[in-house]
Structures are given as structure tokens and as C-alpha cells.
Amino acid sequence: MTFQERPLDRDASSVGAAGGRDTVPTPTSNSVAVHLNGLRRRFGGVQALDNLDLEMAPGELIALLGPSGCGKTTALRVLAGLEDADSGRVLVGGKDITELPANRRDMGMVFQAYSLFPHLTALQNVEFGLGLRRVRSAQRRERAGAMLDLVGIGTHADRYPHQLSGGQQQRVALARALAIQPQVLLLDEPLSALDAKVRVQLRDEIRRIQLEVGTTTLFVTHDQEEALAVADRVGVMRAGRLEQLGPPDEVYQRPSTAFVADFVGLSNRLPGTVSGDRVEVLGTALPLVPGAASGIGSGAVNALVRPEAVDLAVDPDGRGRVLAASFLGPTSRVSVAMPDETMVVAQVASALLPELAPGTAVRIELRPVPVVVEAA
Structure with a gap:
């Protein structure tokens, strides 16, 4: 990733x-x-x-x-x-x-x-x-x-x-x-x-x-x-x-290709599995942008997920650990390491930063926002 x-x-x-x-x-x-x-x-x-x-x-x-x-x-x-x-x-x-x-x-x-x-x-x-x-x-x-x-x-x-x-x-x-x-x-x-x-x-x-x-x-x-x-x-x-x-x-x-999703804005590349018109990423089934899996079919892919579609919650039993945070004014970007060495970046309100010190255990949830995928 x-x-x-x-x-x-x-x-x-x-x-x-x-x-x-x-x-x-x-x-x-x-x-x-x-x-x-x-x-x-x-x-x-x-x-x-x-x-x-x-x-x-x-x-x-x-x-x-x-x-x-x-x-x-x-x-x-x-x-x-x-x-x-x-x-x-x-x-x-x-x-x-x-x-x-x-x-x-x-x-x-x-x-x-x-x-x-x-x-x-x-x-x-x-x-x-x-x-x-x-x-x-x-x-x-x-x-x-x-x-x-x-x-x-x-x-x-x-x-x-x-x-x-x-x-x-x-x-x-x-x-x-x-x-x-x-x-x-x-x-x-x-x-x-x-x-x-x-x-x-x-x-x-x-x-x-x-x-x-x-x-x-x-x-x-x-x-x-x-x-x-x-x-x-x-x-x-x-x-x-x-x-x-x-x-x-x-x-x-709703980018039409992985290139557009990657070039315009910020994107996490997260491993997932396509089945039909959905892709499972970090245990969550996300809808695909229409035509996003054209030419790829079913199986292992990388899904491009926007940081603002990633929600964090402090949870002692959470699988993720906060690595670092970047303050950007009203919002901040928080990097989270997962057990499989996947890194996920979330965009959060800066008011939440005091709760998200490095090492904090967090639970990650992905919003059901349509995504595009590319071959893994």
C-alpha cells in the first residue's frame, strides 16, 4: 500500500x-x-x-x-x-x-x-x-x-x-x-x-x-x-x-479511472477484493464507481480511498495504532498502522488531535463512498 x-x-x-x-x-x-x-x-x-x-x-x-x-x-x-x-x-x-x-x-x-x-x-x-x-x-x-x-x-x-x-x-x-x-x-x-x-x-x-x-x-x-x-x-x-x-x-x-483518483486529491491505496459491484476493504464492503472494475474482473485489487472517507475512533481494542499527525488548520491528517503493515491516512477535525497521540489504539471505519480500483 x-x-x-x-x-x-x-x-x-x-x-x-x-x-x-x-x-x-x-x-x-x-x-x-x-x-x-x-x-x-x-x-x-x-x-x-x-x-x-x-x-x-x-x-x-x-x-x-x-x-x-x-x-x-x-x-x-x-x-x-x-x-x-x-x-x-x-x-x-x-x-x-x-x-x-x-x-x-x-x-x-x-x-x-x-x-x-x-x-x-x-x-x-x-x-x-x-x-x-x-x-x-x-x-x-x-x-x-x-x-x-x-x-x-x-x-x-x-x-x-x-x-x-x-x-x-x-x-x-x-x-x-x-x-x-x-x-x-x-x-x-x-x-x-x-x-x-x-x-x-x-x-x-x-x-x-x-x-x-x-x-x-x-x-x-x-x-x-x-x-x-x-x-x-x-x-x-x-x-x-x-x-x-x-x-x-x-x-x-466519482473519478472514472484510477489515474484520475490518484492524481486529483489524496488517495490511500488499500488492498481489497472485488466481487460484483463492490470491493471489500478492511472488512467493509464499499460500492464501486460505475465501470471502475472494467477489465479487472473479480479478485484482488487496490482500492483508492480518500482520507476523508476514513473515520477514526479511539478504542483500546482497536487494531490500528496512530503513527503521526499533520496539522493543517481546521483539519489534520493522521497516519495509522494496521497489523498487516498497511498504512491508512485519515482526515479528521484538528480538535480531535489531543486524543490521537502516537501509539494510541484506534478503530478504523470506512464510509460507503464509491471508490475506483486498480489491479493489485
Whole structure:
């Protein structure tokens, strides 16, 4: 058994809250559907895109998530026109733009690097794209000012990039991308260079602005929490293909493959036995995610169980022994050793930590949450 930790500090209820939107994207007259159809792209011996299909509804924000080299940035660059696909088509608003150069695709882009002109003020940076489109000076200034207000730094319009913090520079870059009123907004890991607190603040601002403006948006990130927090749908990529595409709560709570369950969030790998549509793990019969045992059949497997689906209770007769605990604020993760050398990690309220000192005997119970399995 292995326990693989990913940078995602949330429990199932918080993910459900993030995935179940109180607001939905509001398409505007400028919102368009996007369809990536059968895209293939190879770099030497690496298949970056392998017959990738992706449909985006008007005004939708889709986040592409996956490990390095999975093809998520290549997909964005092909959509932007910065890379040519070996085969396949790119359609925006029903129009085939596969052969159009990047400067004719009407897309706004924000990258990890802020790419601001150092000799221009924030306002002038935002005006730049409008100037290329020959928008009149007064209209440029009005539009740029409105965009800076939208991203929350209108009072910094006359500052140069070196006078702005990293988060403020990224807001200017976002305002510049939105100022041209693009059909599609492309965000390529725009927050990865920022510190954690600013990253959370700005990701929430990006979501607020995207909902307000209604622009169809593709957001590429390696940060699972970002993807789950901002997207209408999350696409998990692997080796150039989509492993799963769905609402954030569905991807987290009902992963379609062991890869998705392992990559998104935290997972215990626990030995179990499949029989029919259930798997027995630590003496508890757990339901399987539909199709989870496809190609595996009955017999010995590893079940991927979320830490928040593990309950602990102090019990002198319990079979488990607490090894260690990690304090994470309102919740903590507790590692428990079982007699067969299996280690189980549970997520508990931090208020319970005083009862769970190392060496404490505990009883483990698994909640009947659907799980995915992989061959043992």
C-alpha cells in the first residue's frame, strides 16, 4: 500500500461546494463555442496530443489539469495558433480556424510570465492591444480604465510594472487580455509565479471576472485546487488524451479511472477484493464507481480511498495504532498502522488531535463512498 499526497488540502464536502456552483456562466453576445476535434501533435518521439477532442460551451470555463508533459499546454497553444497540429481541426463559433494565424484568431492570452512592457504604465499596457486594432484614443483610454477597475487596480493606472507587485502585474496582464473583448480567453498557468495567498485571491478574482464578462475560457494549470475552485468543468489529461472531463465535484468524488483518483486529491491505496459491484476493504464492503472494475474482473485489487472517507475512533481494542499527525488548520491528517503493515491516512477535525497521540489504539471505519480500483 502506498499513500500518495498531492497539493490539495480540502475534504469532499468543500470540493462539492466548489463544484456545485451558486453561479453559472452567463454567455454574452460575444460568447462562442469552441471545439477541438481529433487533434494530434508529435514532438520527436513524444505524442503530445493523441486524437484530443474537447468541446466548450459558450461562456464556459474549462480547466485542463494533468502532470507535466500530458499535453495540456500544447492543446492551449494549438487553440491559440502558436502551435500547428499534425492533424485535426479547431473550430470557434462553428468556424474552422485551423489554418488561421494567431494574430487573426481573436483570442486574449495570459501567461505565467506577465510580459508587460516595462516602459509603459499599467493603463498604457492595457491600451496596447486596442491601439493595434486602431481604436480611437479616447475610447482606448476609457476601455482600459474600465478593465483596470474590473480587475481591482484602477487606482494604479499610472504606475509602471516595476512599481507593481507580482499579483498587480498579473491583474494588468488579465485586463490587457480582456480589453480587446476576445472571443476566447486563454490562461496558461497564470498564477504559478505568485505566492500562495495572492494566488488564492487572484484565482477567485479571475472566476468572478470570467462570470461577469462571460468569455469562453480555457485555463491550463498544474494546481488541482485552482482547477477545482474556478472551473465549470475540469479535464484531466494523460499522455495527450482526456482521462475524464466533468464538473469539479464529479471528477473528485466519482473519478472514472484510477489515474484520475490518484492524481486529483489524496488517495490511500488499500488492498481489497472485488466481487460484483463492490470491493471489500478492511472488512467493509464499499460500492464501486460505475465501470471502475472494467477489465479487472473479480479478485484482488487496490482500492483508492480518500482520507476523508476514513473515520477514526479511539478504542483500546482497536487494531490500528496512530503513527503521526499533520496539522493543517481546521483539519489534520493522521497516519495509522494496521497489523498487516498497511498504512491508512485519515482526515479528521484538528480538535480531535489531543486524543490521537502516537501509539494510541484506534478503530478504523470506512464510509460507503464509491471508490475506483486498480489491479493489485
